[in-house]
């Protein structure tokens with residue numbers, strides 16, 4: 001009988017995957033593609049760390065080194081970090097969480113993935129053509145007129161991948177508005193959905209700006225239009241305004257979904273409704289909107305006016321507060337919980353530690369007097385890795401372990417899962433903590449050759465990167481292992497609430513045999529709790 | 534103990550270094566406090582409330598007082614950080630009137646420096662201690678950033694405009710200069726040294742350099758490597774480039790009188806009013822057609838491609854000096 005088949009066994013041909021309009025299969029396609037880019041970006045990072053073991057240039061020429069850090073950034077930011085949680089995990093679980101059979105526009109969802117792949121292919125072409133050397137930030141006029149590397153195809157790749165996220169955002173928003181099951185009111189939505197709703201707003205409002213900006217770089221390069229190069233009558237700093245207008249909110253594209261995951265995990269492993277649910281939901285939206293007004297904090301020393309700097313500085317502090325406060329909400333959820341420590345929960349604890357440090361050092365950078373000194377040094381490198389790896393990747397891996405039984409129908413090895421989570425936490429700190437010190441001492445970022453007194457910090461960093469790299473391999477191995485040897489996953493291995501745990505693992509193609517009717521709030525763990533709404 | 538800590542700070546060799554470090558240390562303390570708090574709570578709660586039986590815990594929906602407290606305290610703290618940071622930042626950007634002027638031109642991948650008295654140097658900057666130094670900077674090609682960690686100061690150098698930075702060395706010594714904005718192949722080689730010297734030593738160095746100038750810089754016209762102050766050099770260029778024919782101070786000249794121009798507001802034909810700062814003067818020479826001064830016609834030829842950034846700096850310095858002559 002057709003309906004007995006789950007979404008994985010419902011069609012085995014390559015075509016049944018590449019032409020699928022099932023959100024779960026598209027989620028898996030994304031999962032595979034972002035994992036490939038994560039490995040590629042990680043490989044580049046390893047090369048960088050090896051080169052930086054000594055202050056001299058030993059392994060590569062400066063030109064090659066510059067290309068490697070650029071490709072590391074481009075692969076990680078545009079092709080891993082931005083799509084990772086929304087497009088891979090979100091695609092899979094968001095429709096199920098709201099009680100829908102699919103996203104609102106399944107075909108557009110498939111189109112998103114193809115746009116991503118075309119963008120990725122163009123980025124790959126630029127690697128084959130010798131690489132790009134502009135940094136992932138593509139600052140002009142270096143990128144638009146001076147660089148001789150393969151900027152054009154990389155810029156086009158980013159441009160096209162941008163549309164993939166616009167379409168995903170659109171799909172999520174319409175789905176949340178129109179496809180909720182009967183009884184699924186707004187305040188019964190899981191926080192993961194709220195976070196993705198906020199993220200989708202940024203994707204729709206912000207991504208067109210970056211897309212157009214890299215297009216302008218492309219036009220200046222290809223046809224000599226003068227947008228940014230002063231020799232052609234352009235303004236180089238204009239680029240930075242446009243770039244950061246998107247790229248600061250893009251930080252929230254990366255971090256909000258991860259916060260959504262953390263909220264789910266905290267609830268599931270403390271068996272409690274997240275403390276201050278409404279506050280967490282609302283703060284996601286507040287962060288998303290306020291995030292559009294702080295871009296100038298990347299430009300305190302760019303010759304922007306003093307008054308602009310002051311305004312951007314204060315708004316930055318104001319956005320920082322709601323993010324920081326979420327930590328207290330999660331912690332308060334621990335209070336009087338019934339806590340268990342399976343792998344996803346280890347990632348939650350790791351997230352707390354790393355995101356704390358990332359957030360606090362963000363405050364250092366919002367203080368203009370300090371930023372003047374540490375801007376464009378390793379202090380900034382360390383800060384944003386704490387946010388992006390500490391925040392986003394920890395959430396991503398935690399979420400992946402949490403929903404893996406649902407996605408694959410198999411249980412991974414718990415011991416291995418925990419070892420990896422701890423290894424990543426330790427390796428990460430060893431890699432990036434010394435960079436704060438090197439940065440405050442004045443080591444500029446993107447330096448192939450550096451002053452000798454910074455070497456000790458770089459040795460520590462490289463050592464940490466080895467631990468980190470090895471630990472990252474474990475989850476990949478663990479997941480693959482589970483496919484063959486893992487125990488079959490029950491429908492609800494964590495004893496968690498949420499519609500995704502009411503259907504079989506793995507789900508059937510249509511998710512629900514009959515449309516579910518929702519009668520309680522998202523986290524109705526407590527026996528006597530009637531729910532707030 | 535102190536020595537042990539100091540190795541994690543760059544040398545405090547500038548007037549504002551200690552002030553920046555003070556905020557930094559305050560921030561470290563705040564961070565330590567909150568990190569310890571969060572870690573401690575995580576550990577305590579994890580142990581205290583680990584699963585003991587199958588009973589589901591009661592829900593706690595929220596607590597407004599608690600939410601307001603833990604939003605309010607960080608908010609007040611961050612406002613304090615903002616106020617302190619901004620106060621120091623204003624000191625970092627407000628350039629003292631009596632600052633000694635030095636010109637910096639960034640170029641892939643070197644720093645070209647000229648002192649107000651005339652001597653030039655390359656990737657090296659000699660300054661007297663205990664005197665504010667004002668750097669007027671630009672770039673010939675892409676964006677660079679002039680960074681002196683020991684002074685806790687940095688400023689991007691942007692092609693097509695001037696940017697400014699000031700510092701005051703307080704301790705003689707040799708310190709790093711780095712390019713902090715990625716600028717291509719040899720970005721990490723675009724480095725140099727700051728030599729902070731006792732004023733008497735600096736004067737000696739200066740006199741020596743005026744007598745024995747550096748070799749002419751390659752691809753620069755010979756005239757620009759002679760030891761003339763930018764103002765004198767600019768005056769010569771003003772004649773050589775025939776600016777004088779239109780900008781003589783006699784009545785009936787084709788172009789506006791440039792004396793007293795710097796610092797004034799200029800009304801343009803298209804109705805805009807713009808302040809005549811360094812960037813405006815530079816722009817008027819390179820792209821005169823972009824903004825025609827009210828009451829004049831577009832007769833001035835463009836000098837784009839005919840004058841180097843150093844020559845432009847000299848012309849600008851000369852036009853600025855016309856100001857001071859009048860006063």
Ligand SMILES: [Cu+2]
Pocket residue numbers: 247248249251294295297298
């Ligand atoms: Cu930002």
Ligand SMILES: [Cu+2]
Pocket residue numbers: 677678712713714715716717719720721723
């Ligand atoms: Cu540089």
